[in-house]
Amino acid sequence: MIRRAAALLAGCALAAGPAGCGSPQPAGPPAVSAAMADLATASGGWPAGSARLQAAFDRLDRACLGRAGFHLPPAAAAVPPSPDDEAAVIDLTGRARDGYGITAAAGPVAPPAADGYPAALPPQDRARFADAQFGRGAPKAAVPLRGASSATVPAGGCVAAARKQLGGSLRDWARIDYVPQLLADATLHAATRDPGWADVLAGWRACMRGGGHAYPTPEAAVAALRREYAAGAAGPAFRAREIAVAVADGRCQARTHLPAALLRLRRQETARLPASDLRLLAEVTAEWQSALARATRALPPPGSVRAAGPP
Numbered sequence: 001m002i003r004r005a006a007a008l009l010a011g012c013a014l015a016a017g018p019a020g021c022g023s024p025q026p027a028g029p030p031a032v033s034a035a036m037a038d039l040a041t042a043s044g045g046w047p048a049g050s051a052r053l054q055a056a057f058d059r060l061d062r063a064c065l066g067r068a069g070f071h072l073p074p075a076a077a078a079v080p081p082s083p084d085d086e087a088a089v090i091d092l093t094g095r096a097r098d099g100y101g102i103t104a105a106a107g108p109v110a111p112p113a114a115d116g117y118p119a120a121l122p123p124q125d126r127a128r129f130a131d132a133q134f135g136r137g138a139p140k141a142a143v144p145l146r147g148a149s150s151a152t153v154p155a156g157g158c159v160a161a162a163r164k165q166l167g168g169s170l171r172d173w174a175r176i177d178y179v180p181q182l183l184a185d186a187t188l189h190a191a192t193r194d195p196g197w198a199d200v201l202a203g204w205r206a207c208m209r210g211g212g213h214a215y216p217t218p219e220a221a222v223a224a225l226r227r228e229y230a231a232g233a234a235g236p237a238f239r240a241r242e243i244a245v246a247v248a249d250g251r252c253q254a255r256t257h258l259p260a261a262l263l264r265l266r267r268q269e270t271a272r273l274p275a276s277d278l279r280l281l282a283e284v285t286a287e288w289q290s291a292l293a294r295a296t297r298a299l300p301p302p303g304s305v306r307a308a309g310p311p
Contacts, residue, residue, distance in 0.1 A: 028275065029278040030279060032270050032278065036278075036282060036285045039180045039183070039285050040183040040270040041187055041267055042083065042181075046082070048082075055077060056296075057162050058074060059298060061133075064161055070121075083262075086254070090253050092250045095247045095249075099225075100221075100226075100246045102222075102242055103229065132157055138156065143174035145175065145179055153173075165294065166295055172291070175284050180284065184266075186273065186277070187269045188266060194269070196261070196265055197262065200262075201216075204256045208221075218253065221246075
């Protein structure tokens with residue numbers, strides 16, 4: 001019996017490795033759901049969900065400031081195009097009008113009304129506004145994110161209160177806010193090193209050369225024109241060339257389906273993230289979905305008429 005028990009223990013040790021039989025083994029990585037892939041690639045329901053969260057935050061923040069006697073103007077509502085919508089991502093109409101936005105961005109741009117609100121207050125009210133928005137002394141909290149990275153976020157005032165109400169905690173809100181971008185960067189980095197991406201990019205280059213434009217990537221085209229502009233190139237001739245390159249780039253992206261190929265590769269790479277990243281992604285996706293449910297409750301029903309003034 002002793003020999004049999006020893007043999008069983010030895011077999012257990014060989015099967016379980018150094019951790020032994022009694023130690024819990026780490027769970028394998030979770031399967032990647034569609035919602036997880038959306039977060040890791042900023043696609044699918046992510047853009048509209050982000051806009052909904054921002055709208056709910058703006059509403060709660062403005063209501064909190066209103067109770068302190070401040071009437072912050074509403075933030076401009078904007079939903080960025082989803083990577084799933086190739087035509088919107090490429091935006092040929094915008095390219096024909098503004099090129100890459102290099103010369104168009106050179107003119108004066110008025111700041112959003114909400115951004116200019118504190119500066120327009122009487123001097124004696126600015127400090128009171130800062131205390132209401134960020135808490136007296138502007139306390140901060142450090143939140144671990146991915147690996148060794150962390151974020152320092154406001155821990156007081158209306159900003160923290162609105163984030164806690166939506167996220168459930170400052171920690172969860174910070175993770176919702178930062179982790180998807182960290183993982184999106186990781187999937188983008190991996191996708192652009194996939195052999196399939198090189199094949200699609202070769203088609204884009206051939207298309208661009210056919211129009212007389214030799215650039216290795218769309219990003220390189222933008223960077224080259226930015227350098228020229230910074231070096232002093234300007235005027236109608238430069239603007240016309242900027243627009244010509246931007247439109248050719250957009251047409252070649254549409255012809256080779258460059259945005260769709262990149263998104264497909266990024267979604268594939270999501271499943272190849274390290275197990276620790278996949279577990280983090282699963283947790284943050286659940287936190288994100290809970291925050292969206294709270295945002296829905298915080299916002300007026302679609303189509304309802306909002307009263308004038310702060311909520």
